[in-house]
Amino acid sequence: MAIERIYYRDHHFVLTLIYGKLTNAEIGEHVLAMNKEYAGEAALVELADCRYLTDISELDARGLMVSANLEKGQLRTAGGKGAIVVASDLIYGMARVYASIAEQSRIDSQVYRDMDKAIEWLNVVHLKDEIYAHAERVAEKQLLVG
Secondary structure: OOEEEEEEHHHOEEEEEEEEEOOHHHHHHHHHHHHHHOOOOOOOEEEEEEEEEEEOOOOOHHHHHHHHHOOOOOOOOOOOEEEEEOOOHHHHHHHHHHHHHHOOOOOEEEEEOOHHHHHHHHOOHHHHHHHHHHHHHHHHHHHHHO
C-alpha cells in the first residue's frame, strides 16, 4: 500500500502521503486504520498529499463514497478540517467525490492543486517545511520507481 501517515500530536495534525497506485480496497483500509489509530482524538486537522498518485485504475467514485462514509460518526473528524492536494484533473475530480462526502462529518473538506494554499487553509503554516520535506521524500521514491 502506498500510503504513509505522519501524526503531529502537539499540533493535532495528520499528514497523509498517498502515492503510486491506489485502489478502492486500499483507501477503505486507510480510513479504517485512521478511525482506529485516532479513535481518541477529536477534531483532527488532516492533509492528504495525493500529488504523486500514478495509477487509479482500480479506484472509482463508488469506492471513494464508501470510504468517505466510513468517516461519519468518528471523533477524529467531528469538528475537524481536511484538505486533499492533487496534481491532475482526473484525480481532482475523484478527490472532490471523496471531499463532498467527507465534509458531512467535518467542519469542511477541500481539494487543492496548490500545497501552499492547502497548508494555509488548514492553518499549519508553522509545519510547512516539514510537510514539504516529507513530500520531497515521496517524490524521490516515485522517481526511483518510475
